[in-house]
Amino acid sequence: MKTGTLKQILLITDGCSNQGEDPALVASLVAEQGITVNVIGILEDDHTEQPEGLEEVEEISENGQGVSQIVYQDALAQTVQTVTKQAMTETLQGVVNNELKQILGSEKTMEELPPEQRGEVMEVVDELGETCDLEVLVLVDTSASMTNKLPTVQEALIDLSISMNARIGRSRFAVYQFPGRKKPIQQLVDWTSKLDSITSIFAKISSGGITPTGPALKEAMYQFGKKTLRRRFTRDDYTDIEEA
Amino acid sequence: MITQTSKKPDIQLRKGQIVKGKWHRHHYHVVKKLGSGAIGAVYLCVHEKKQVALKISKQSASVSSEVNVLKSFQAVQGYHLGPSLIDVDDYQAQNGFTYSFYVMEYISGESLHDFIRRNGHEWLVSLLIKFANDLHVLHQQGYVFGDLKIENLIVSRKPVQLRWVDVGGTTLQGRAIKEYTEFYDRAYWQCGSRKADPGYDLFALAMVILRVYYPNGFTKGSNPKKTLEQKINQAVAIDPLRKLLLMLINNSITEAEQIKDFLLNYFIHQKSKRDKRRRHQKAKSPHEALYPFLEIGSILTIGGACYLYVTFFM
Numbered sequence: 001m002k003t004g005t006l007k008q009i010l011l012i013t014d015g016c017s018n019q020g021e022d023p024a025l026v027a028s029l030v031a032e033q034g035i036t037v038n039v040i041g042i043l044e045d046d047h048t049e050q051p052e053g054l055e056e057v058e059e060i061s062e063n064g065q066g067v068s069q070i071v072y073q074d075a076l077a078q079t080v081q082t083v084t085k086q087a088m089t090e091t092l093q094g095v096v097n098n099e100l101k102q103i104l105g106s107e108k109t110m111e112e113l114p115p116e117q118r119g120e121v122m123e124v125v126d127e128l129g130e131t132c133d134l135e136v137l138v139l140v141d142t143s144a145s146m147t148n149k150l151p152t153v154q155e156a157l158i159d160l161s162i163s164m165n166a167r168i169g170r171s172r173f174a175v176y177q178f179p180g181r182k183k184p185i186q187q188l189v190d191w192t193s194k195l196d197s198i199t200s201i202f203a204k205i206s207s208g209g210i211t212p213t214g215p216a217l218k219e220a221m222y223q224f225g226k227k228t229l230r231r232r233f234t235r236d237d238y239t240d241i242e243e244a
Numbered sequence: 245m246i247t248q249t250s251k252k253p254d255i256q257l258r259k260g261q262i263v264k265g266k267w268h269r270h271h272y273h274v275v276k277k278l279g280s281g282a283i284g285a286v287y288l289c290v291h292e293k294k295q296v297a298l299k300i301s302k303q304s305a306s307v308s309s310e311v312n313v314l315k316s317f318q319a320v321q322g323y324h325l326g327p328s329l330i331d332v333d334d335y336q337a338q339n340g341f342t343y344s345f346y347v348m349e350y351i352s353g354e355s356l357h358d359f360i361r362r363n364g365h366e367w368l369v370s371l372l373i374k375f376a377n378d379l380h381v382l383h384q385q386g387y388v389f390g391d392l393k394i395e396n397l398i399v400s401r402k403p404v405q406l407r408w409v410d411v412g413g414t415t416l417q418g419r420a421i422k423e424y425t426e427f428y429d430r431a432y433w434q435c436g437s438r439k440a441d442p443g444y445d446l447f448a449l450a451m452v453i454l455r456v457y458y459p460n461g462f463t464k465g466s467n468p469k470k471t472l473e474q475k476i477n478q479a480v481a482i483d484p485l486r487k488l489l490l491m492l493i494n495n496s497i498t499e500a501e502q503i504k505d506f507l508l509n510y511f512i513h514q515k516s517k518r519d520k521r522r523r524h525q526k527a528k529s530p531h532e533a534l535y536p537f538l539e540i541g542s543i544l545t546i547g548g549a550c551y552l553y554v555t556f557f558m
Contacts, residue, residue, distance in 0.1 A: 077426070078426060082282075089305055093305060110304070110305070111304050111342065111344075114267050115267060115308070115311070115332040115333060115334070115344070116332070118304070118308050119308045119311055119312050119315070119332070121308075122305055122308035122309050122312060123312055125305065126309055126312075130419045130420065159431070159432075162431045162437065162438050163420060163421075163431075163438050164420070165437075166419075166420035166421060166431075166437055166438040166439040166440075167419065167420040168418070168419065168420075
């Protein structure tokens with residue numbers, strides 16, 4: 001079974017969007033393109049309850065067919081990789097479920113199989129999760145309230161790269177911030193397989209009051225397209241690694 | 245404080261509740277909650293008058309994965325690689341959702357913290373020797389335990405043995421570690437990758453021992469490896485254990501077998517040293533035995549001399 005490359009956008013934010021299109025709507029359009037939208041909402045350390053502004057988080061991920069979590073800063077590193085992995089498994093399960101529907105007839109999904117057979121199917125899902133290629137575009141909200149959280153975000157991204165690079169399949173990352181200076185998003189790190197060496201990428205941030213999450217998501221979607229175009233010229237970079 | 249936002253709610257089983265399997269129709273009587281982890285919670289249950297542990301989760305995929313691991317362990321004869329698997333099934337809850345669960349052997353015992361507090365740190369060495377053995381067998385099966393941490397271990401009685409109770413993180417060698425906990429994670433301490441190889445478990449094992457000495461853990465600081473070395477040197481008074489831990493975090497031990505060899509060697513060496521010392525003492529003892537006679541002799545001689553002096557010159 002061939003799954004191709006799994007594509008994900010990981011949105012890291014601490015508040016509500018306040019400009020442009022509805023992010024939930026954009027997320028559903030992005031998901032239509034085969035890109036899942038995962039969202040991590042960061043809580044202020046002194047927040048005990050779920051604060052206002054973060055309800056959006058769940059809404060965006062649900063429409064983007066992804067996973068979301070709301071966490072405190074200190075749990076960010078572990079959450080980033082859990083969310084990414086969980087979203088991968090869910091996407092792959094979706095792929096496998098589609099195959100099952102074709103083989104076993106209309107409404108048969110993994111969960112409806114007896115436990116013994118489910119175990120066998122799960123082995124396939126695990127195998128796919130280990131070997132498939134993955135592309136994650138990380139979209140970081142760098143509005144004023146995020147400033148003190150950015151060092152933690154950076155550490156979490158390095159950690160994500162360590163986790164994903166331990167897999168057999170190839171992983172690629174790109175990091176963007178929003179809002180950009182004059183555009184909705186601004187590139188911080190171009191597509192790369194290793195984020196280990198990123199240092200102070202959030203050094204020059206533009207702190208403003210606006211959080212245009214919707215337009216940012218839309219722009220992020222196009223970054224996958226651009227890369228595919230460019231990859232045609234440099235495709236012999238990694239095709240043979242996979243077969244080894 | 246993590247809020248997972250998925251449509252299916254988490255499941256809580258109540259004491260006294262009966263969980264009935266959808267496929268195999270077995271009944272399990274819930275006694276109490278034993279603990280909960282990243283995926284699902286474990287409950288102590290009674291099934292046909294026997295105590296069993298039941299793990300239930302909303303993530304049916306993760307349950308299937310864990311069951312696959314437990315099944316592959318059953319293939320290893322004569323070794324207790326994790327609890328044995330009894331049943332796998334689905335539970336249809338009142339809320340209309342279906343939750344997957346599996347039932348395994350209930351291993352009773354106490355936490356490593358409690359055991360060491362009552363019996364002393366010297367026990368760590370013997371627990372380690374046996375545990376390293378089990379770990380070696382697991383590694384030879386092509387697996388890595390992954391999420392090795394103090395909460396996943398239990399000290400069982402008769403025989404006293406360190407056993408693992410949660411196999412959720414077990415990963416095929418060469419793949420990415422499935423589950424981990426920062427304090428025990430090799431990559432977090434910048435001492436290696438997050439790829440499943442025997443060394444990953446050995447590093448985590450060193451951290452388990454260290455956690456016994458530092459129950460609340462500690463932070464990594466600016467130079468993680470140096471922090472670890474300092475913490476080891478400060479706290480671990482048992483000589484072979486300290487040396488072993490330093491070797492483990494420096495990756496100079498790569499196979500679980502080497503732990504056993506190192507510790508046993510040390511003790512044989514230690515024993516022969518002690519024997520030598522004892523023999524040395526034995527060689528000295530004939531002289532010591534003569535001391536009383538020498539004393540009596542000298543008293544008699546002096547006494548006799550005085551007597552003769554008195555008789556002849558007075």
